[in-house]
Amino acid sequence: MKSVKIVFFDAKDYDIASFESSLPLWQEKHPDAPAVEMKFYDTRLSADTVELARGTDVVCIFVNDLVTSSLIDRLAEMGVRLIALRCAGYNNVDIQAAYGKIHVVRVPAYSPYAVAEHAMALLMTSIRRIHKAYIRTRDFNFSLSGLTGFDFHGKTVGVVGTGKIGACFIRICQGFGMRVLAYDKFPNEAIRASGVEYVPLEKIWSDSDIISFHCPLTDETRHMVNAGTIAQMKKGVVLVNTSRGALIDSEALLEGIKERHVGAACLDVYEEESNVFFHDFSGHIVNDDILARLISMPNIIVTSHQAFLTQEALSNIAETTLDNIREFLASGFSVNELCYKCGKIGTCLHDHSQPCF
Numbered sequence: 001m002k003s004v005k006i007v008f009f010d011a012k013d014y015d016i017a018s019f020e021s022s023l024p025l026w027q028e029k030h031p032d033a034p035a036v037e038m039k040f041y042d043t044r045l046s047a048d049t050v051e052l053a054r055g056t057d058v059v060c061i062f063v064n065d066l067v068t069s070s071l072i073d074r075l076a077e078m079g080v081r082l083i084a085l086r087c088a089g090y091n092n093v094d095i096q097a098a099y100g101k102i103h104v105v106r107v108p109a110y111s112p113y114a115v116a117e118h119a120m121a122l123l124m125t126s127i128r129r130i131h132k133a134y135i136r137t138r139d140f141n142f143s144l145s146g147l148t149g150f151d152f153h154g155k156t157v158g159v160v161g162t163g164k165i166g167a168c169f170i171r172i173c174q175g176f177g178m179r180v181l182a183y184d185k186f187p188n189e190a191i192r193a194s195g196v197e198y199v200p201l202e203k204i205w206s207d208s209d210i211i212s213f214h215c216p217l218t219d220e221t222r223h224m225v226n227a228g229t230i231a232q233m234k235k236g237v238v239l240v241n242t243s244r245g246a247l248i249d250s251e252a253l254l255e256g257i258k259e260r261h262v263g264a265a266c267l268d269v270y271e272e273e274s275n276v277f278f279h280d281f282s283g284h285i286v287n288d289d290i291l292a293r294l295i296s297m298p299n300i301i302v303t304s305h306q307a308f309l310t311q312e313a314l315s316n317i318a319e320t321t322l323d324n325i326r327e328f329l330a331s332g333f334s335v336n337e338l339c340y341k342c343g344k345i346g347t348c349l350h351d352h353s354q355p356c357f
């Protein structure tokens, strides 16, 4: 059987290690699968780098590879048949433009635990000042001044988006004895039955001590945290965003922090992250004043889109990506395909039992 050539963009050492170690195990499981040739590039997919995909069947990308309509045309013209996202979110790909030209698959779930646990890790670090205590005790400073936190037990947490990650996060919060309010466009009855109260967004804003975001980035959710919604939140509210940066208007967040209205923010994602995240800028000047100011705040913790980064998640990503590609080559479709069939950008999540075009 013909081998399949996959070119990886934005591939880091951990991506290469996980795909290289997963491939032999995956091949053992699927002896009928075609041989796989993998080529890894650290660079992002862009108009300048797209030529690296020439001669390959599959382009494998990550969250910050921006796949515009013109890039789709170039990939299709080169004969690339499949864009394989090695992530769940797909707001970086013009799904509408891809329809009828090139298939797009993603990894819908690789470890919701990884992301939910990171959200809680950020929250606990921030509220119990662990990051500050760590630096102090390394310097033999055992003072407790300025390290006062608050109990999670009995606090109200608002969870926006109760899909796979939101559901895990809710269970963690319930373990802490927190009251959970939730908002989702499509409420989940099992979550409601576990004691969670689904409420309108306005009540999430007004009643929550902590708000954690686990919904996708769409036209509807972009900047859902803005000056107007921050004003509706409790004074001292703690915001946790491990979903997509543009859910939060960063300038409005900065103002909210400066006005002491927002008590703390835990950010694993940032709306302009594609210019900086995953790169080492130590010793350089970062040309993003908002990010620099946010990072300078004592009550903001930023990690660089790290929530997914566990061994389990990486090996699940590798295995599902290889499965998606194998399924697509064998039958022309994959259960994890994204398409524009329903006519709404970013909301078509059909489980494809038939090829979509």
Ligand code: NAD
Pocket: 088, 089, 108, 109, 112, 115, 160, 161, 162, 163, 164, 165, 166, 183, 184, 185, 186, 214, 215, 216, 217, 220, 221, 242, 243, 244, 268, 269, 305, 306, 307, 308, 309
């Ligand atoms: P999911 O599809 O299982 O759940 C998303 C939930 O959001 C669904 O229940 C859906 O009904 C709900 N939703 C859709 N539109 C909404 C809206 N307008 N308002 C409120 N809720 C809405 O997805 P998931 O696996 O739980 O992932 C959630 C998000 O987490 C992804 O979209 C992705 O952006 C992000 N993510 C981040 C990382 C990371 O490393 N930081 C890793 C994986 C996923």
